[in-house]
Amino acid sequence: MTTLEMPAASPVKAAAMHPDEWQARVQLAACYRIFDMLGWTEMIYNHITLRVPSSVSGGERHFLINPFGLHYGEVTASNLVKIDAQGRVLDNSPYPVNPAGFVVHAAIHEGLADAHCVMHTHTTAGVAVACLENGLEQTNFYSAQLHDRIAYHDFEGITVHAEEGPRLLEHIGNRQAVILRNHGLLAWGHTLPQTFAILWTLNRACEIQMATFSMGRARPVPEDVAIRCSRDSLQFDPRHGAGQDVFDALVRRVDRIDTSYKD
Template identity: 75%
Template sequence: MTSPASSLVHPNLHPDERAARVELAACYRVFAMLGWTEMIYNHITVRLPDSVTGGEKQFLINPFGLHYSEVTASNLVKIDLAGRVLDGSAHPVNPAGFTVHAAIHDGLPGAHCVMHTHTTAGMAVACVQGGLSLSNFYAAQLHGRVAYHDFEGVTVHADEGPRLLASIGDKPAVILRNHGLLVWGQTLPQAFVTLWTLQRACEVQLATMSMGTPIPVAEAIAEQCKRDALQFHPRQGAGQDVFDALVRQVDRLDPGYRA
């Protein structure tokens, strides 16, 4: 009997798709290790390269019903922008995942990877009137890089896509008001390091607000912090070293995600 995490086999995969599947499955396990999970909900998606799709816009998403700790390279589901399953997977896909993620993959040329979380700290900041406070080391690095999108309910309606894209503009970090955090990046590690920084900013803000009035960071200092935060930039690896370190931890715990 096969487990739900290994029930799908993909023969004759293009090497680039195989690599994308392994990297994305590793990311799901990293999220599980960090506690960035919400039962079977939320999503991390990766747009497949043209070498795999021939120019069609297709992406990989988690199978709906599995916990992040059950995601493997083989059970990730390949879908198109309409949410149609392209790889014969028997797993369903959550409409709340492909509706938003498809809009971003389609509308932002640089959005190779999209991540969305419902962490307590992230949702708390999304639910407070002022949003992210420019009052800590991590928030300063994201100065001018955070967009906001007003809450429109459960994200299953395609007509929200254009409004979401308008809210995002070119900003890689997004606070979905009353909802949670979302980021996108040109690579998966770049998206990850943006989300990690945003998550830490929210955690520190949550702790600070429980203790008293935050000390604001001066605008000029925040601008300097943004320029000096080189971990986001491709020429500095764009988070690859951080992501690799976490994947090594996952490998020591359970390398089964590679299957």
């Protein structure tokens, strides 16, 4: 198969797998379409990964990733690829996998017990803020909700080298919003909707900062106010839905456009 000869048929079907895996596949495929709808795409690059439920994997750390070579708008439940932390394909998928995807994502899925989902983007605002010496500053409504929630990891080049994984994990610690310096944004979470809520807030904070800085000097949010905002922001908290309501609303929007992600 050359890079121009992608498989015509879907490699897996719902009837052939555990219903918990199929449900995870549909949720992840819907998220890829949401990213496409929001313009969070980078040609065929970047990744959203989701752990395969333990009821399917038997406790092994397996995860689902997009087929390399497909645009997010082409991702479906059946063409997602199931791999292990070494990037080995586990479901006989004919699609290739981007090494830059599984190296970083596998390190997080393997190294952080609660990292059920990992998302990475190269949005203009996200990369722009990642290139600033001071990164994301405490100057707007959204950055205030992320007070003491953001980790930074220095740029080490294209993420295809496994030895970067331990350094990434050390820099992340327990913070779920990550700015990859000179590179982009990353978020991880206990659930896919929670991860999305964190990433959306981080990206929105970057968008507002980019717009603000283009007009001049920004007015900082006082430290005590930012601490209170971060504490009072309930959208990441599992006791308050952790982004599920927002994610469901966006899935409904995608469904009105195209339901082929469920195939």
